Amino acid sequence: MYTRQMIRTLFVLTPLAFVAAGCGGGEQSGDEAGLSGMVAIDGSSTVFPISEAMAEEFQIANPGVRVTVGISGTGGGFKKFCAGETDISDASRSIKPTEIDLCAENGIEAIEIPVAWDGLTVVRNPSNDWATCMTVDELARLWQPGSTIQRWNQIRPDWPDEEIVLYGPDTDSGTFDYFTDAIVGEEDASRDDYTASADDNVLVVGVEGDEGSIGYFGFAYYEESSDRLGAVAVDNGNGCVAPSRETIENGTYAPLSRPMFIYVKPDALAKPQVRAFVDFYLNNATLLVPEVGYVPLATEKYEELLGGLPAGM
Amino acid sequence: MSFDLGHRASRRWGERLIALLLFGCGLISVLTTIGIVVVLVTESAGFFREVPIAEFLTGTRWSPMYSEQHFGILPLLNGTLLIAAGSMLIALPVGLTSAIYLSEYSSPRVRGVIKPVLEVLAGIPTVVYGYFALTFVTPFIRTVFPGTGIFNAASGAIVVGIMIIPMVASLSEDALNAVPLSLREAAYGLGATKFEVSTRVVVPSALSGIVASFILAISRAIGETMAVTLAAGATPKMTLNFLESIQTMTAYIVQVSLGETPHGTLEYRTIFAVGLVLFLITLAMNLLSQRITRRFREVYE
């Protein structure tokens, strides 16, 4: 009968679909190098582009390993790292003492590895041709808690009477922590009437699209869209310095040049695939970090860090 | 098909077991509802231990992820209602007139074209509508209204409205079709034009079904997530300006889970508090819609 044929066909097709799906992933059951397993990375969305590039290239070279990279924010990433849920934590600021304690409570020792330099960039809409340079003081007045500045001419009277639309990271973000610390002078001190997003792409789209908008995020996100965004040079008392590879590297782009880190732990490093990934990271940083848009450390520094890791397997 | 007359007892037990299994399946739906209620209420209870309900329901600032935390849900409600209202401006007239046309005017050939079009519109995933909002509707709005934000409520509302047209059309059409022919014939017999029959006889008779469909459509608009997350923005605020960026309750829930706020924190619990409000609103509307259908259903014969 029709129905019997139909049922039979379905019963045959379903396992076939499964098999096809399985075969699609089949090549991951290890290769000649024999590496398999998972590497769980989470944390800063600023560091994300680097870790994503590393994960992608590493998985091409080692198809048996699965690497996942999340963007819970520097703070969120540490909470997971200290709870043992991730192997590596991306961070756009140093780990805080409270976080070190949290890790210690769970018997986790966080090993800090700087991987690149970032020049936290303040961006403006391309049609904004007046705010090409701002002093740290002006930025602080704009972003401090309780700030009542809503229009550009409230910062400098000769600027246009246009509304300021603000974009920035949310409180879980290391970029948020660093910016508030370096500019406003106190960590986590910020006005709260801006578009906050953990996803930097939202911020880029926002600043690109809204005239009169201003925002801040990692240099790589600016670099990627530099034809559609304007940067704000920062005057730290020594004249206007625009963010660029050179100014970040030689430290003149202040106070917004900062190191970025990944944090690892001995337990995770004991897993061969994690160890291999970290080695890969440090070996390829000189190449991939600039490609992503950040500034690499000196090559010797990476070698030094490699050597400083706990003895391998 | 063998009838084993000798083993009545075991067959009866087999039957009982099967009946029980099937009852268990039916129970899953009850368990689902209980699960939703329990999860939302218990986690919200934790939330309300720290945030007074009065502040939650009447506060006009929502900033749980900032340094200065405010937990007033009104901005999110504002955003949701703005989208719902805007989408209704599109979906209700277009849906209802389409339904009237389908039910009173159209030939079978035209129906054969329109019904599939509506079904396709209904079947398109919401994330595709979000893409459409961001890449087509928003640029379009910005050329007509320069100065519109790149994230704005109008884009979300338009796209949600389009998404809901098929629902309004199909439910209203069902209601219109249920009106017996005799009513129409009688009106024609009195010399009414087609327009008058449709609008003064058929629609009023089907009104309960039509209103019920409107309410269901609003409920659906309130629950819509992906299109508004992509296009309407992430700024909770009290505003009536469609050209500004806002944030709906649903978009907020997505934003918090994207950032994967750690479990057990107050920020994490906001998901459940907002989810509870969302659930209660849509539940109330669905129940209202059912009530209206039942209460005011015209008895024709």
Added chain:
Amino acid sequence: MSGERFRPAQARRRRAGRIFQVACLASIGFSIAVLAILLVDVARDGLRWVSWDFLTRFPSRIPERAGIKSAVLGSLWMMVLTAGISFPLGVGAAIYLEEYSPRNWVTRLLQTNIANLAGVPSIVYGILGLAIFVRFFGFGRSVLAGAATLALLILPVVIIAAQEALKAVPNSLREASYGVGATKWQTIRHQVLPVALPGILTGMILSLSRAIGETAPLIMIGALTFIAFSPTSPMDPFTVLPIQIFNWTAKPQAEFHELAAGAIVVLLFVLLVMNAGAIILRNKFQKRF
């Protein structure tokens, strides 16, 4: 009985009618136009990206290298598991409601409950899935948690569709079966179900085509991580086509928007195939009584 007096009024009424008809047609035209614009917009940007490479490569930070392999396989896994969970539960519940349950207030409550569940926003199911499957049962952010959540989401629709199919089976069939001494379950299994099966399967396919496009609940379960591999077990992390589309749409670069369009083309194609399959199924196997 001259009609002269009524002419102007009649003309006015007829004009109103014509205006109304034009308005209705405009509405219909609006829907058709919007659909056409949407499809053209997506196709224009996306079609050129769809290729065998696109389907077999993993996502990448470099647009030219990017593909949807992990998303397609993730969606496939999700569909199979969701169907596997919701089909038996949904059909079982429908059989219970149609064949076994007494017509009392308990049953009415059950029916109302199911109807209400069908109207709950999908993100609330996401919240439920997060709390129960990811946390409480400890499935973590896995395919299984996602499939269980989606199964609950489409369950009400599956049940209602299955009930309709069962209702359509004429009672005479059941009576005849009882008449020759069959038990209830024998009747259902050998007489009612086979006849209702095409309708049930049609409903199942349509529910699955809804599930394949769902994003919000899965974002809550699996979130937005970079996934460049395919699942090999139900406990693996995953991504699905709608999430990949969301991911790419949210990026600022235009190339990623085009990639999103390409993924949308693939998704819409799959939906087209599924819905066409459902319609063919309904037409071919439907028994007429």
